[in-house]
Amino acid sequence: MxxxxxxxxxxxxxxxxxxxxxxxxxxxxxxxxxxxxxxxxxxxxxxxxxxxxxxxxxxxxxxxxxxxxxxxxxxxxxxxxxxxxxxxxxxxxxxxxxxxxxxxEAKQPAAAATAQAAPSPPPTRRTWGRWLLAGMAALLLGWLALYLFEREVSATVVGQSWSRSVVVEQYQAQSASDWCEDLPADAYHVSRYQAQRGSREVEDGQSCHTVREDRGDGSFVKREECQTRWRSEPVYAARCDYRIKRWQPLRSETWRGTLPQQEPQWPAPSLSQRWEPGSVAQLGQQRLTTGRERYELQLQGPDGQAWRCELPQPEWAALATGSSLRLRLRGTGGVSCGL
Structure with a gap:
């Protein structure tokens, strides 16, 4: 060689x-x-x-x-x-x-060198930054102390409200799209086509440049250093558009009330074609599904403060207007409603 x-x-x-x-x-x-x-x-x-x-x-x-x-x-x-x-x-x-x-470097006069070596005073901006960080930390600690600090207060129930909602669902045919390998078994009117599912990196030649290498004896040599160049290439797979029958939300209905005027009830909307449980669903049939329920107390403190607390239905129903109870009041003014 x-x-x-x-x-x-x-x-x-x-x-x-x-x-x-x-x-x-x-x-x-x-x-x-x-x-x-x-x-x-x-x-x-x-x-x-x-x-x-x-x-x-x-x-x-x-x-x-x-x-x-x-x-x-x-x-x-x-x-x-x-x-x-x-x-x-x-x-x-x-x-x-x-x-x-x-x-x-050119030699400097002794006086200039001494002046240059003298330490400069610390920048004022850094000092202000430290004070700002300290102030922010103090505010954060103070807010956490207020939030975590709690004391007991007496409150009176001055009102009870409730709301219940249901959702009407309808059995409908809808359009959907998915990769053909994940096609649902009950899909119909299926059309297939190719679509990009991702990409992969493939080799696309090399990028080379000359490197100079010191040999340590006063000379150097040149050599070519190459790296593989890559490009992104799309990856295609079979995509399917299809029709499928599913239950879909159609509308919702909510009833609200207060005790003792209205006891909690579930809405009873009319259904044009009611689906009977256990039967095979047909297009256009409707059914009811339970929605959200909410039970809230309106409370008043000894100094006229007003609070609202959302509770589970059994705890809410066990109380009545005029009842007294003890609450935990946070330093920020909010209450902890767990009884």
């Missing part, structure tokens, strides 16, 4: 700040003679890479433990100071996304 094409990494001299030196062929700065610092390596701009002819890769460089110069993996002694390798590991490799080492 042939060697991949190698390109020069660049480096910046830490001593004289000379930039764009070639990391593979310029191991020392041509301006001041300083040894190459592997921490100062970086990739050249796209399109400005310099190819290295005949370069043989022997491994990543190792940093000298005495002078920190970068040395070839094939060298047993530092080419700058002569120190032995003594088990030093590889230099740090540079990521293609890393920025080039920044230029050194």
């Amino acid at each position: 042939s060697e991949p094409i190698a390109y020069q990494m660049l480096w910046r001299c830490s001593k004289c700040q000379t930039r764009d030196l070639r990391a593979l062929t310029q191991r020392f700065c041509p301006h001041c003679g300083a040894a190459q610092d592997p921490e100062q390596r970086y990739f050249p701009p796209e399109g400005q890479e310099v190819e290295v002819q005949g370069h043989r890769y022997v491994g990543a460089d190792w940093p000298c433990g005495y002078c920190e110069a970068a040395n070839s993996a094939a060298a047993s002694f530092c080419t700058h100071c002569g120190a032995p390798r003594e088990g030093h590991g590889e230099v740090r490799r540079v990521s293609d996304t890393a920025s080039p080492p920044p230029a050194p």
Whole structure:
């Protein structure tokens, strides 16, 4: 297998700040003679890479433990100071996304540096934010205390009201639609067609881009990195439109009253074609189903406060107008109606 094409990494001299030196062929700065610092390596701009002819890769460089110069993996002694390798590991490799080492910052006057180092006062907005959060927490705790706090009060029943409702249902033919595999057994006039039921992800080629990889010896190579591209594809299934016979709400009727004038009763609406339980339902027949029932007490406190309580029918019927009872009054003003 042939060697991949190698390109020069660049480096910046830490001593004289000379930039764009070639990391593979310029191991020392041509301006001041300083040894190459592997921490100062970086990739050249796209399109400005310099190819290295005949370069043989022997491994990543190792940093000298005495002078920190970068040395070839094939060298047993530092080419700058002569120190032995003594088990030093590889230099740090540079990521293609890393920025080039920044230029050194200009020195500031001592007074300006001192002023810049002085801590700034905490922002006022943050302080106000803390006070606002503390206030909201206090309000929430206060509201919870009012809601959970209860005390007993005496109340008198000043009225009793009730309401009862029924629903008239009719046996009707209706149109419906469903996936054919879920078709009801009593469906009729069925028509089938294809419809989109969902989607699935399928491969749609690859997206590739060039990746530059630092080899750690002052050179880098290029390689293609590809990822599978996906697209959404519809999934079709058999859909069925059909007719089916079902009981459907037709209308409701409600009766209301108060004790002792009207005792609770269920409405008795007229049915045009009554269905008899146990018989086979025919189109157009009607039946009654029990709706909602509601029983409410009107209560008055010793100071004229008025409350309403909804109770189950047995507890509601056991009381009478003028009866006294004890209620639990919340701090928010509402009452707990459980007797």
